[in-house]
Amino acid sequence: MDGGWASEQLIEAAQGGDVESIAAVVYGAHPHVRRFAEHLCASPQDAEDAAQEALIVLFRKIGSLRASAALASWMFRIVRNECVRRARRLLDHHGEEAGTGLAASAEEEVLRRLEAGLLAQAIQELPDVQRRVLIMRDVLGYPGRTVATSLGLSTPAMKSHLHRARTALRAGLRP
Numbered sequence: 447m448d449g450g451w452a453s454e455q456l457i458e459a460a461q462g463g464d465v466e467s468i469a470a471v472v473y474g475a476h477p478h479v480r481r482f483a484e485h486l487c488a489s490p491q492d493a494e495d496a497a498q499e500a501l502i503v504l505f506r507k508i509g510s511l512r513a514s515a516a517l518a519s520w521m522f523r524i525v526r527n528e529c530v531r532r533a534r535r536l537l538d539h540h541g542e543e544a545g546t547g548l549a550a551s552a553e554e555e556v557l558r559r560l561e562a563g564l565l566a567q568a569i570q571e572l573p574d575v576q577r578r579v580l581i582m583r584d585v586l587g588y589p590g591r592t593v594a595t596s597l598g599l600s601t602p603a604m605k606s607h608l609h610r611a612r613t614a615l616r617a618g619l620r621p
Contacts, residue, residue: 457517460508472501482522485574486529488581496528534566536585568618576611583608
């Protein structure tokens with residue numbers, strides 16, 4: 447396996463139900479999964495939650511994995527999906543707070559969900575720093591100085607990333 451994460455024999459033993467092998471695979475996967483989640487999720491808390499969710503899925507379903515060589519891509523896909531799910535949930539939650547929470551019709555509800563999905567996808571496609579700045583500032587509502595400090599940026603650099611992210615989103619969401 448890539449980078450010594452887990453050997454072929456260890457993965458096969460885990461697939462066969464060996465509890466110690468499963469624990470070793472999960473333990474070895476954690477730093478890689480966490481690092482990947484930190485690049486995709488909006489906040490460190492979401493990254494840790496997404497990584498934990500992926501590790502729980504790994505623990506429960508490693509026996510259903512067909513090819514041991516696919517473990518890393520399978521794990522990263524789980525993390526990616528979890529980060530997208532969390533971003534969509536945030537966007538849906540903020541959308542409900544902005545309005546009454548009640549759709550006038552089924553068509554409006556479908557359109558709202560489609561727009562939220564498109565927005566979540568556009569946000570995910572932003573470069574890492576721009577995505578984090580945008581979500582922390584515009585979605586979570588953190589003050590600019592807090593965003594800059596938590597990401598290790600100067601305030602002008604944070605503002606620049608935020609401007610680029612907003613510009614890219616506008617361009618990506620135009621028909």
